[in-house]
Structure formats: structure tokens, C-alpha cells
Amino acid sequence: MTKVLIIGSGISGLTCAIECASRGISTILVSPFPSERAQSVLAAGGINAVLRTDNGDSIEQHIKDTLNGGCNIAGVKAVTGLCSEAPDIVRWLEGLGTVFSRDKESKIMQRPFGGQTYPRTCFAGTSTGKQIVTALVMETRRYEGKGLIERRFWTDFYGALIKDKTCYGALLYNEATRTLESVTADAVVIATGGQNRMFSKTTGSTQCDGYAAGKLFEQGVELKNLEFIQYHPTAIETDRKNMLISEAARGEGGRLYYEDGGKRVYFMEDKFGEKGNLMPRDVVSKTMYETGRDIYLDVSFLGKAQILDRIPEVYDLCMKYRGLDITRESIPVKPSVHFFMGGIAVGLNHMTNISNLYAVGECASIYHGANRLGGNSLLAAVYSGRTAAKDIASRKVEQEPSDWSEFASREQGRLEAIREAEGAVFSVHIKNMLRENITGSLGIVRSEKEIDKSIEVLDHLIDVETSGMVRYDSSELEYFNYSLGGILKLGKAMLVCARSRCESRGAHLRSDYPEREESFKKATIISYDEGEFNTRLVGEDAYEG
Ligand SMILES: Cc1cc2nc3c(=O)[nH]c(=O)nc-3n(C[C@H](O)[C@H](O)[C@H](O)COP(=O)(O)OP(=O)(O)OC[C@H]3O[C@@H](n4cnc5c(N)ncnc54)[C@H](O)[C@@H]3O)c2cc1C
Known part of the structure; x- marks a missing residue:
């Protein structure tokens, strides 16, 4: 039997867990907090699907609106899959107990949202996310009862177990015992949400701190379109x-x-x-x-x-x-900074460039191009969770058992040394500088001059971190606190992507390049290799990891 480890228990992680368990796959679902505290519960407005066509709406129109809203750099195949499955997703969520608001004729109500040709946002009052999470948690518990899902709270992702471009599991940090444990799995799914905490203030949850994406980037996982950061009006x-x-x-x-x-x-x-x-x-x-x-x-x-x-x-x-x-x-x-179109690069099956490592939900970048339409991200969270689960089930991956205990104890030793280090610079100070710089240079409108200044600061912070001058501040309220390397590199990667896109498109506006350029009608991929940040452009649906 295949064993899957899912990191993050918001809407995308929960959906993926349910879809894996429903196929008989043994699933572990980890997060620092219960799902009821994930950012997903903040979603108020609704989820998009074409439920009626008598007003002229169609799935083709939903696809067109999504591609146009994203300024035509999302893949047509990806968006077609997303929009085509939307009606079934809403019915599925309703079947699990999501109470969508209904009109006098008992039809699910749909309101207009930005960039839509027809009203197609289904909602549950103004607590759509909460309602969906509640329904998914109930379903997860059903599979927990059958022994197919194990939920672990107060548990954080520390890093992936990667060898020869293949993922074998993850190192998990137990907050109660303050220890690391290696958990092997046939597939690992990252569902850790956006990168809100890279900025000083956003509308999102502080749990979405970019740690997982940053750590994976350090470990060789490619990221995509980091320059596209949605400012909600x-x-x-x-x-x-x-x-x-x-x-x-x-x-x-x-x-x-x-x-x-x-x-x-x-x-x-x-x-x-x-x-x-x-x-x-x-x-x-x-x-x-x-x-x-x-x-x-x-x-x-x-x-x-x-x-x-x-x-x-x-x-x-x-x-x-x-x-x-x-x-x-x-x-x-x-x-205000609100949503991240960019994140972990995935192919149509949601696998990253590392075999057996998947990413779903807001931490993955695939459907929204340069600008996400409201109501499409709850949809993408569910659709991506389903898609990854289907792929895992169809591939029937079963890896040879591997022993990572020595690696885990080495990392545990490193962690303890970091924890005890009496460096001169407090971690909280470095995080604040990171956030101030990202906030200052990745505003609604950016320029090379501002970005370059921030890159210089981040290079300095990266040097401070690697030279062991950091003192970790255990009073900080953030759950996993003992590594800054990943988020600093993620911050620099965001700046490098923004610098490399010499045009204005969607949520990326450059005062020094105010026009949209045909040559940039592509996605930005960024990778990290021994200190080098390398970018390249790829065409629609071309990314295969
Ligand atoms: C205020 C607000 C309103 C919104 N309204 C809407 C809306 O109406 N419609 C819409 O479509 N979209 C909306 N969105 C966006 C949408 O809510 C999110 O894109 C979506 O819920 C993301 O789901 P997710 O499963 O990817 O991530 P999340 O719900 O963010 O879940 C991430 C999970 O990962 C866990 N995690 C994070 N880091 C780690 C780690 N290191 N180790 C282990 N676990 C970790 C977290 O604890 C959490 O369980 C809104 C967003 C906000 C902020």
C-alpha cells in the first residue's frame, strides 16, 4: 500500500488527504495547528463554478475569464482542468456538508466577483472557508476512524528527505518534545499556503510564513512566478x-x-x-x-x-x-498584500521537479498567471488536492524502505547548536529587516533601483545567517523558529524574479518598464544551486518539473 505524507491541513491538504484515503492510501496529515486555524477559514467571499448556463455562462467562459484575469500566462490545459471540474467540486463540497447560501427557489446563490463575465461565485454567507473546512474535517475524521488518515498537530515541516532528485519523506519537528523525526513516505505533498509572513502586514495568516517553500528552494526545488503578488484593493x-x-x-x-x-x-x-x-x-x-x-x-x-x-x-x-x-x-x-500567484513550480499532475514531491493549494503556482480572480483559489485548493491524490494513486509508487535516522540525528545536533548559539544578532531583528525590505521594494509598483537595494540588504542578511552570528529568540510566537536560511533565500528569490521581469503585467508593475511585452508572455522559473539564483522563462503548460 502506498503511504503519503501531507504537510499542511488547510483546504488543499484536507482535500488531498480525503482523496488519498478514499483510494485506500494510508495518509499522515501534519500541521502546527488544527485545520480550524488554517488561513483557509478566513476565506469569506466564495468559490467559483459554472452552475447554470441559462444566463449565457459556460465553462469555456470561466476558462477565458481565468486566463484573461491572469494576463494570459497561465497554462490553457491547467486552467481548463480547473474550471471544468468546478461544478463537480461544489456539488462534492455540498455533499460533505458545506451549507451554501440558497435562493428562494432553493438554487445555490452566485454573486459576481472581479473579472467575471457572469456571476459564478458560490458562497456560504460570508464564511465560505469556515464552512468548507468544517465539512472537510468531518470527512477526514471518518477516514481517521477507519485508520486511513492520521492527523498530527503541533508538528512542523523541517525539510524534505531528498536524494538523487527523489523525495523519500520529510523531517518533522515535534513542538512538544522539540525533536526531529524522519518520516518516510512514498509521496510527500506540500500544502503549506502562501508566503504572507514575508511581508510586514498582509490580510493573511502568520502561519503562512514561506518557511516550507524557502527550505525546499534551498534543497533544490524550483519556484515559479514569485514576482506576482496580489494586492487586494x-x-x-x-x-x-x-x-x-x-x-x-x-x-x-x-x-x-x-x-x-x-x-x-x-x-x-x-x-x-x-x-x-x-x-x-x-x-x-x-x-x-x-x-x-x-x-x-x-x-x-x-x-x-x-x-x-x-x-x-x-x-x-x-x-x-x-x-x-x-x-x-x-x-x-x-x-494590501493578500495572495501569492507564485510559489512552488508544479506540472499538471502537481509534482515538483523532485520525483514523488508534490505541492498543492496556494503554495503551488499553476492556475492564476499574473493575477488571480477572486473565488478561484478555494477552487484551486480543492482541485489541486484532488489532482495530486489521483496522480499518486495512479502511479502506485512504492519506494524501497530507506533509513534516514542518522541524517535526523545529525540535523537534531545542528538544531541544538543553533538553539544554544549566542550570536550577536537576534533572529527577530533579521526577520523584521527581511519583511521591511520585501514590503518596501515589492509594492504595487516596483523599480530595479529599489529591488537592487533590497537584494544588497538580503545578501548581507544571508551572510550574517551563514556565518553563525544569529541568536534565536525563543520568545517569538512563530512556531518553527530555528532556521532563517530558507526564508532569506526565498526573499531574495522573490526580488530576483521581480528584477528579471522587465515589463508590467498583472500584479507586477514596473515604473521603469511600464509596458507589457510579448517576449515575457511566459512564467518565471527560479532555482538555487550552490549560492546561485538562476532564472529562466517557460511557456504555457510547458513545466514538467
Ligand atoms: C482574508 C482572506 C480571505 C480570502 N477569501 C477567499 C475567497 O473568498 N475565495 C477564494 O477563493 N480565496 C480566498 N482567499 C484565499 C484562500 O483562502 C487561500 O488561497 C486558500 O484557503 C489556501 O488554502 P491552502 O490549503 O493552500 O492553505 P492554508 O489554508 O493557508 O493552509 C496551510 C496549512 O499549512 C500549515 N503550515 C504552514 N507552514 C507549515 C510548516 N512549516 N509545517 C507544517 N505545516 C505548515 C498551516 O498551519 C495550515 O494548516 C482568502 C484569503 C484570505 C487571507
Whole structure:
């Protein structure tokens, strides 16, 4: 029987575990926290699928919208698979117990989201992610009862067991015992979410710290399209993070404006017409940035009843963090880092360039090109989990047993030395510098000059880390805290990718290269080899690991 190790228990990891277990595959699912605390539960707006065609919508149109929204660099085959399976995915989730909102005729309601030709975002109030996670956890427990899934919490990914470009399992860090354990498996699936914590403030979870992607990059795993970082147009800033005002607020009719001499200017509608407020996120954020004004979102005209019925979480959030009553007042909003189109490079079957190592969900880069459409990432999380599981089952991989205990005890020794080291520079200081630099140079608009300055700082931080000058700060609240090498290299890789794309496309806007260039209608692949960061461009659907 095949044994699979899945790292990360958000929507993509849970789906992959269920799909593996349903095929009789023995599955271990690990994460530092239970699924109920994964970023997936924050998803408010909904999940996309074409459920009706009587309004003119079609799967072909969903494919077209997704490719156009991503500025035509996502693969046609990948996106076709994603959109074609969407209706079945929504029905499957409903069958597992996700309670989607329904209309008077008992049909699943669908609201318009940015970049869609027809309304196709299915939602469960404004807690779609929570509802989906709850349903998937229940199903996971069923397989746990049958002995097919083992869930391990308070357990972190430390690194993969890789030899000759093949993955044999992973080293896991047990937070309670503070020890490393080597766990072998026929296939390993990385489902660790985006790289939010590489920035000072985002709308996402601090669990999405980029550690796994960075560590794997150090270990020879290729990454892709790291320059494409989605700024969601509507967030409100608080002390520690940016709180998302879901696109559902604009889907329900919310209007963006700024004030000029006491008069409201509905700049998105003026520039793009009736659907202006629901242009793709890259377009809205860019246009907001270009106004140079304070921007407001008005939903008050919808009336209290509709606001409380359709976007209650937006109401609660504004009341809680700003004391703002959105049934009467406008919301001051600004763009915030939100989603990562880039991540671990995978082929159509979700395998990386390392045999038997897969990546799914937001940590993988394949469907969203240069800009993701709202509602497509929950879909991609489920679809990618399913796709990887199907591939693992069809390949019937069964590896020869291998012994990694010596490697594990060597790494344990290294970890203890790191923990005890009394270097002069606190780890928290290095992380803050990393975040400040990434935030400062990978804003909505970037330039070579700013990127180069940050690369210089990161090169220095990498030197500090490798020369053993770091003192690890155990008071930090982050769960796995004893390695900075990976995230520093991931940070540099993000900058190198952004520097190498000498054009403006989707969420990557360069002040020094403002035009879109045909020669860059490709994905950026970056690899790390003995200190060298190497980039290359690959064509649509061409990546096979
Ligand atoms: C506020 C907000 C609202 C959103 N709304 C929507 C929406 O309405 N529609 C939509 O389509 N998308 C939305 N998104 C995006 C969507 O929620 C995510 O892309 C998706 O849920 C990602 O799922 P995932 O399984 O890939 O990762 P996550 O849900 O982020 O799960 C990652 C898992 O990996 C674990 N992990 C991380 N690092 C390690 C490690 N080192 N070792 C072990 N485990 C680790 C975490 O603990 C967690 O269990 C939203 C995002 C945010 C932030």
C-alpha cells in the first residue's frame, strides 16, 4: 500500500488527504495547528463554478475569464482542468456538508466577483472557508476512524528527505518534545499556503510564513512566478495586520470613490464603466494607486437588511476594528498584500521537479498567471488536492524502505547548536529587516533601483545567517523558529524574479518598464544551486518539473 505524507491541513491538504484515503492510501496529515486555524477559514467571499448556463455562462467562459484575469500566462490545459471540474467540486463540497447560501427557489446563490463575465461565485454567507473546512474535517475524521488518515498537530515541516532528485519523506519537528523525526513516505505533498509572513502586514495568516517553500528552494526545488503578488484593493489597516474587506462587498454593489472638493468621484466607474468596481484586482489596485487619493468604499445604500444578510462579516469587522457603522458610513480602504500567484513550480499532475514531491493549494503556482480572480483559489485548493491524490494513486509508487535516522540525528545536533548559539544578532531583528525590505521594494509598483537595494540588504542578511552570528529568540510566537536560511533565500528569490521581469503585467508593475511585452508572455522559473539564483522563462503548460 502506498503511504503519503501531507504537510499542511488547510483546504488543499484536507482535500488531498480525503482523496488519498478514499483510494485506500494510508495518509499522515501534519500541521502546527488544527485545520480550524488554517488561513483557509478566513476565506469569506466564495468559490467559483459554472452552475447554470441559462444566463449565457459556460465553462469555456470561466476558462477565458481565468486566463484573461491572469494576463494570459497561465497554462490553457491547467486552467481548463480547473474550471471544468468546478461544478463537480461544489456539488462534492455540498455533499460533505458545506451549507451554501440558497435562493428562494432553493438554487445555490452566485454573486459576481472581479473579472467575471457572469456571476459564478458560490458562497456560504460570508464564511465560505469556515464552512468548507468544517465539512472537510468531518470527512477526514471518518477516514481517521477507519485508520486511513492520521492527523498530527503541533508538528512542523523541517525539510524534505531528498536524494538523487527523489523525495523519500520529510523531517518533522515535534513542538512538544522539540525533536526531529524522519518520516518516510512514498509521496510527500506540500500544502503549506502562501508566503504572507514575508511581508510586514498582509490580510493573511502568520502561519503562512514561506518557511516550507524557502527550505525546499534551498534543497533544490524550483519556484515559479514569485514576482506576482496580489494586492487586494480593499483592506483596513490595524496595528498587527490588514483586515480584508471581502470582494463580496463590491460583488453586492459596493462602490469605490474619492472626494474632490466635497464631491464624490467614482473613479472606477468613470474609467471602466458599469463593471468598474469589479475589474480584476490588479486593475483596481493599480487604478487606486494612480489616483494618489484616500479611497472609500460605500455600501450604505444597500440598506441594513441586505448588508446584514449578505455581508454580515464586513459589518462586524468594520464595527469591531473601526467602530464604523457601514449601514451609514463609508469604509476607508487601501490595497494590501493578500495572495501569492507564485510559489512552488508544479506540472499538471502537481509534482515538483523532485520525483514523488508534490505541492498543492496556494503554495503551488499553476492556475492564476499574473493575477488571480477572486473565488478561484478555494477552487484551486480543492482541485489541486484532488489532482495530486489521483496522480499518486495512479502511479502506485512504492519506494524501497530507506533509513534516514542518522541524517535526523545529525540535523537534531545542528538544531541544538543553533538553539544554544549566542550570536550577536537576534533572529527577530533579521526577520523584521527581511519583511521591511520585501514590503518596501515589492509594492504595487516596483523599480530595479529599489529591488537592487533590497537584494544588497538580503545578501548581507544571508551572510550574517551563514556565518553563525544569529541568536534565536525563543520568545517569538512563530512556531518553527530555528532556521532563517530558507526564508532569506526565498526573499531574495522573490526580488530576483521581480528584477528579471522587465515589463508590467498583472500584479507586477514596473515604473521603469511600464509596458507589457510579448517576449515575457511566459512564467518565471527560479532555482538555487550552490549560492546561485538562476532564472529562466517557460511557456504555457510547458513545466514538467
Ligand atoms: C482574508 C482572506 C480571505 C480570502 N477569501 C477567499 C475567497 O473568498 N475565495 C477564494 O477563493 N480565496 C480566498 N482567499 C484565499 C484562500 O483562502 C487561500 O488561497 C486558500 O484557503 C489556501 O488554502 P491552502 O490549503 O493552500 O492553505 P492554508 O489554508 O493557508 O493552509 C496551510 C496549512 O499549512 C500549515 N503550515 C504552514 N507552514 C507549515 C510548516 N512549516 N509545517 C507544517 N505545516 C505548515 C498551516 O498551519 C495550515 O494548516 C482568502 C484569503 C484570505 C487571507
